[in-house]
Amino acid sequence: MYGFRIVEKLQKIDEDIKRDQLKYHNKRVMVSKEFTFDSAHHLHAYEGKCKNLHGHTYRVIFGLSGFVDDRGLMIDFGDIKEIWKTEIEIYLDHKYLNETLPPMNTTAENMVVWIYEKMAAALQAEERKQQYKGARVEFVRLFETPTSYAEARREWMEVE
16 A cells, blocks of 8 residues: 655755756657637538537647756646637637638638647747747647547648
8 A cells, every 4th residue: 555644844946956956858848738619610512410500529639849948847838728728719619610710611620720820820929939948839639529530740730
């Protein structure tokens, strides 16, 4: 059985650990954050159920990579959430996607590329470029249903 113990002495910065010890490595790392949103849409030029107005609870997963700062952080998960909330989700959550997205058929394949581009642009904003060293989007996965998703990857987005 695992024993539970209360830490007797909480480690203190500059006493028990020095600031130059906080950054353990200089490697590129990837962090991931997941969000959900609810939206309605319909597909054009499509014969099937999805030609009618309907809704989904979408799930989006971001994979972001970069290099850690002096604290050992690549990007704060809260900062990813803020970008999502203020620059992407506002166009998606509880919206009629055919109205709020740029002119496109609102397929998962089109939407995942739009979401990728929005996050990539947000990371390239000058103040964020300075703060998050080498930060880039590695992938975005957009689930339209629990078992169906579309994905955009950096290597595909940059070469084609």
